[in-house]
Amino acid sequence: MMRQDKKLEHALQKVQKPGRYVGGELNAVVKDPSQVEVRFAFCFPDTYEIGMSHLGIKILYSAFNEVPYFWCERVFAPWVDMEEEMRRENIPLYGLESGDPVNQFDFIGFTLQYELSYTNVLNMLELAGIPLRSADRPDLFNIVVGGGPCACNPEPLADFFDIFFLGDGEEVDMEVMELYRQCKKEGKSKTEFLEQAAQIEGVYVPAFYDVSYNPDGTVKEYVPTHGAPKTVKKRVIRDMNKAYYPKDFVVPLIDVVHNRISEEVLRGCIRGCRFCQAGFLYRPYREKSIETIDRQCRDLCHSTGYDEISLSSLSTSDYARLNELIDTLHQWTEGEKVSLSLPSLRVDNFSPQLMERINSVRKSGLTFAPEAGSQRMRDVINKNVTEEELMRTVNVAFTEGWTRIKLYFMIGLPTETMEDVLAIDELGQKVVDAFYQNKEKPKGKGVEVSLSAAAFVPKPFTPFQWFGQDTMETLQEKQYALKGGVHSRKISVSYHGAQTSFLEAVFARGDRRLCVVMEKAREMGLRFDGWDDCFHFDKWMEAFQACGLDPAFYANRHREFDEVFPWDHLDYGVKKEFFIEECKRAYQNMTTPNCREQCSHCGAACYGGGICVEKRASVV
Amino acid sequence: MKNVRVWFEKQGSVRYISHLDLTRCMSRGLKLSGLPVWYTEGFNPRIYMTYAMPLSLGVCGERECMDIRLTEDRPLDQLAEAINAHLPQDLRVLDATEPVDPFESIQWGVYEIQLETQDPDGLEQQLGALLAREEILVLKHTKKGEKEFDIKPDFSSVQWTRENGGLRLSLRLPCSMNGSTNPALLLDALKRYEGAKPYCSITRKQLLTKDFSELR
Numbered sequence: 001m002m003r004q005d006k007k008l009e010h011a012l013q014k015v016q017k018p019g020r021y022v023g024g025e026l027n028a029v030v031k032d033p034s035q036v037e038v039r040f041a042f043c044f045p046d047t048y049e050i051g052m053s054h055l056g057i058k059i060l061y062s063a064f065n066e067v068p069y070f071w072c073e074r075v076f077a078p079w080v081d082m083e084e085e086m087r088r089e090n091i092p093l094y095g096l097e098s099g100d101p102v103n104q105f106d107f108i109g110f111t112l113q114y115e116l117s118y119t120n121v122l123n124m125l126e127l128a129g130i131p132l133r134s135a136d137r138p139d140l141f142n143i144v145v146g147g148g149p150c151a152c153n154p155e156p157l158a159d160f161f162d163i164f165f166l167g168d169g170e171e172v173d174m175e176v177m178e179l180y181r182q183c184k185k186e187g188k189s190k191t192e193f194l195e196q197a198a199q200i201e202g203v204y205v206p207a208f209y210d211v212s213y214n215p216d217g218t219v220k221e222y223v224p225t226h227g228a229p230k231t232v233k234k235r236v237i238r239d240m241n242k243a244y245y246p247k248d249f250v251v252p253l254i255d256v257v258h259n260r261i262s263e264e265v266l267r268g269c270i271r272g273c274r275f276c277q278a279g280f281l282y283r284p285y286r287e288k289s290i291e292t293i294d295r296q297c298r299d300l301c302h303s304t305g306y307d308e309i310s311l312s313s314l315s316t317s318d319y320a321r322l323n324e325l326i327d328t329l330h331q332w333t334e335g336e337k338v339s340l341s342l343p344s345l346r347v348d349n350f351s352p353q354l355m356e357r358i359n360s361v362r363k364s365g366l367t368f369a370p371e372a373g374s375q376r377m378r379d380v381i382n383k384n385v386t387e388e389e390l391m392r393t394v395n396v397a398f399t400e401g402w403t404r405i406k407l408y409f410m411i412g413l414p415t416e417t418m419e420d421v422l423a424i425d426e427l428g429q430k431v432v433d434a435f436y437q438n439k440e441k442p443k444g445k446g447v448e449v450s451l452s453a454a455a456f457v458p459k460p461f462t463p464f465q466w467f468g469q470d471t472m473e474t475l476q477e478k479q480y481a482l483k484g485g486v487h488s489r490k491i492s493v494s495y496h497g498a499q500t501s502f503l504e505a506v507f508a509r510g511d512r513r514l515c516v517v518m519e520k521a522r523e524m525g526l527r528f529d530g531w532d533d534c535f536h537f538d539k540w541m542e543a544f545q546a547c548g549l550d551p552a553f554y555a556n557r558h559r560e561f562d563e564v565f566p567w568d569h570l571d572y573g574v575k576k577e578f579f580i581e582e583c584k585r586a587y588q589n590m591t592t593p594n595c596r597e598q599c600s601h602c603g604a605a606c607y608g609g610g611i612c613v614e615k616r617a618s619v620v
Numbered sequence: 621m622k623n624v625r626v627w628f629e630k631q632g633s634v635r636y637i638s639h640l641d642l643t644r645c646m647s648r649g650l651k652l653s654g655l656p657v658w659y660t661e662g663f664n665p666r667i668y669m670t671y672a673m674p675l676s677l678g679v680c681g682e683r684e685c686m687d688i689r690l691t692e693d694r695p696l697d698q699l700a701e702a703i704n705a706h707l708p709q710d711l712r713v714l715d716a717t718e719p720v721d722p723f724e725s726i727q728w729g730v731y732e733i734q735l736e737t738q739d740p741d742g743l744e745q746q747l748g749a750l751l752a753r754e755e756i757l758v759l760k761h762t763k764k765g766e767k768e769f770d771i772k773p774d775f776s777s778v779q780w781t782r783e784n785g786g787l788r789l790s791l792r793l794p795c796s797m798n799g800s801t802n803p804a805l806l807l808d809a810l811k812r813y814e815g816a817k818p819y820c821s822i823t824r825k826q827l828l829t830k831d832f833s834e835l836r
Contacts, residue, residue, distance in 0.1 A: 006736075006819075009819070009821075010819050012636060012678075013678060013819065013820075018636040018677070018678065019633075019636045019637045019638075019641065021636075022632075022633035022636050023633060024632060024633030024634065024708055024709055024710050025708055026645075026648075026649075026706065026707065026708045251645075251648065251708075253633065253634060253636075253637045253641055253645060253708060254637055254638070254641045255640070255641060255644070259644075302652070303652075304648065304652075305647075305648025305649060305651045305652040305706060306648065307651065337651075337659065337665060
């Protein structure tokens, strides 16, 4: 168990869910500090329950700790009650394994999953007593690094971080830690270390790029210095069967959001939905073999004691040999009383056969994401799902005994009209009608259809990266229309977050000038912006005003194709020309085939992995 | 089928987890131990475990117990080791025995409360004054709202010694399926009547049956 002093013990007596702050879990890695050379504080900028559900931290935690002279510990954002105690009692942010303060670590690494967790990043640095700005940390120590999807445009955090890792972290992170170890031994300076690090593929050192702006506020150019590359290419693990995967997971003492084994069955996505950033960032599509998945699942079951395995990925039902995989796993999972689950289902490959094999899906409700109400709109976003498919799927579900259907949508999509918005209600009505027309529906039960509409946030590295987000007023009009367009008591409508989506849009496509706003927001006490009870929109607007920046410039402004983006010097394989082409096709209601049907030459083939090469092999 | 009583201690970091979380930990540990534990036969089979008396969050337990069932005979002296290999550090199985007393016979819990203070003399006086009262009323949250409740009869057994600049209290409280008294109520009373807010750590030492003999 980690070291606990009296002050901490007293704080634990006063807070909700103290189990978040004590470590001591099964499979947590505790090493002797005198025997390790590089200590890494893996910080997740949200609560323990969220962070412990995240697969990336589990993979990297185990990978780092496998090296005898590295020691990686976990750090989560303390909830507001604990933060208050920590500030009052002067308890610095600490690692859950040793209890040592985070400012004693060589690396402080953040995973950047979500724009609205940025204030937590700064707040955690502050709670650790580490100077926020990279420039204020001159020594080769307390190196602040970040990775994850938001690292594709990390500019709003650029002044605070020393290094961002682009792409798959399994290899590049450890190469940088190894380099640090060498530099430390040789007595090199922080700048010398960063200069060498910048030469490693997947490493972005923001301080080595000078940015200039046009009079209209857009970016003029990025000029590399210190010998850093003109563009930084993301790192890719070419063969997922050879990628590191943990044999055990830390098993939390308290219940967390996803308290089960996550087995990553594939990385990337074949679909190319135009709103989806992950679908482009993680290209190329790479599957693990059935043998690899089977072995990894067995290892994890035998080290954790979990009785559920979630086969995770961006779209697990796209796994080419899914039925065969599930049959293979069933050979032993049933005997060991382990159940399988799929995190996401696609409308177009839902079948009773699949449902029978996945026994953990509760009969109570099924969730699908058509994303848009009208066919035209679904064509625009390249969500290749038809109304017929949806109707076929819900009929299968009704026949199999389900009566609650939840459908996810987005509003505020490019080219969207009020007609498209109302088509969401119509689709909901058609699902209700389908239930009553279904002769095999469950007897004596009504149907419940819930329609959930999120506000669309345009993101970098998508065909919609040029799109000016709908204003909050427009979004609210659409939300009211959606609510008003329902004429059945069987249908419920929910929508959320025009304000949070606006802020998300600002930071998703923001530039370096936003760093001061981040700093200001932190000073004003903002954090946990993704949590309704902590989100203070007015304070955020105050922060923008105080810094003289207009958030609408980042969120609502339409960009031209020739504009230089703050992320143009970062290369994720998929070419800008491809996004332009896709954007044009979107505005013409034209769909694009998925990677399995036909290669659209996005550029990800440059990594020579996954579906890009498999397909060539089959063509020859 | 054989009933087995598993004795364990809950301390350190594990004292901060709820009873439900404890059962999850135990269930995973039992599963990994490979012991032939009996599963319930419902729609979602789970390992059969029944606990004597759940501990409140934050309270340590030195000798707690639960009953499980084994479908095949196993030497009981090897159970602890088999399970401990798969439990978090601060949750330890001590031994396993054949159950003698039913859980219904549990009547008392023996507790130790460690009070920390800068001023042991003052605290001792405050504690003495509190316990000398005719009645000690505390607010208890019930389903019907808050209710005043006299804890004086329950806390008549409190004894204390000075230790490490603080006080160490030992006491015996009702603890049964018909109702239990939370030792932390004494702290509420200290605050209410004497304005004292010492830090405390609470440990349940053991469970006793009606005639004050140790639960077996």
